[in-house]
Amino acid sequence: METRTWQGLPCLIGGLPGKILEATGADACYAFGRLVFRSKETWNDKHTRHHELAHHKQAQADPLFSLKYLLESALNGYEGNAYEVDADAYADAALRRCRKRSRSSASRRSRRRR
Numbered sequence: 001m002e003t004r005t006w007q008g009l010p011c012l013i014g015g016l017p018g019k020i021l022e023a024t025g026a027d028a029c030y031a032f033g034r035l036v037f038r039s040k041e042t043w044n045d046k047h048t049r050h051h052e053l054a055h056h057k058q059a060q061a062d063p064l065f066s067l068k069y070l071l072e073s074a075l076n077g078y079e080g081n082a083y084e085v086d087a088d089a090y091a092d093a094a095l096r097r098c099r100k101r102s103r104s105s106a107s108r109r110s111r112r113r114r
């Protein structure tokens with residue numbers, strides 16, 4: 001198992017936690033204040049990382065997050081779970097911001113070259 005820190009959060013990659021995730025069919029999860037990734041491949045997926053970061057923020061914002069998350073899943077399934085929809089929207093927005101930043105720094109670099 002590899003450990004890293006990202007966005008100030010401890011991250012576990014692979015190892016036994018990864019095998020447990022693999023058995024459940026999940027790529028990653030947020031658990032006990034940590035982001036857990038099935039493998040290096042899922043760690044390298046920026047959308048997955050930001051998605052799990054969103055779950056951390058959801059948990060920080062609401063002490064009943066875990067309970068409400070389970071209730072949402074029971075009522076609406078994984079795909080319809082409002083926390084999952086929100087985490088995907090957060091990750092989509094984060095990646096858009098990253099792409100926008102890299103485009104604007106590329107354009108700054110090209111302006112400098114002229």
Ligand SMILES: [Zn+2]
Pocket residue numbers: 051055083084087
């Ligand atoms: Zn999720």
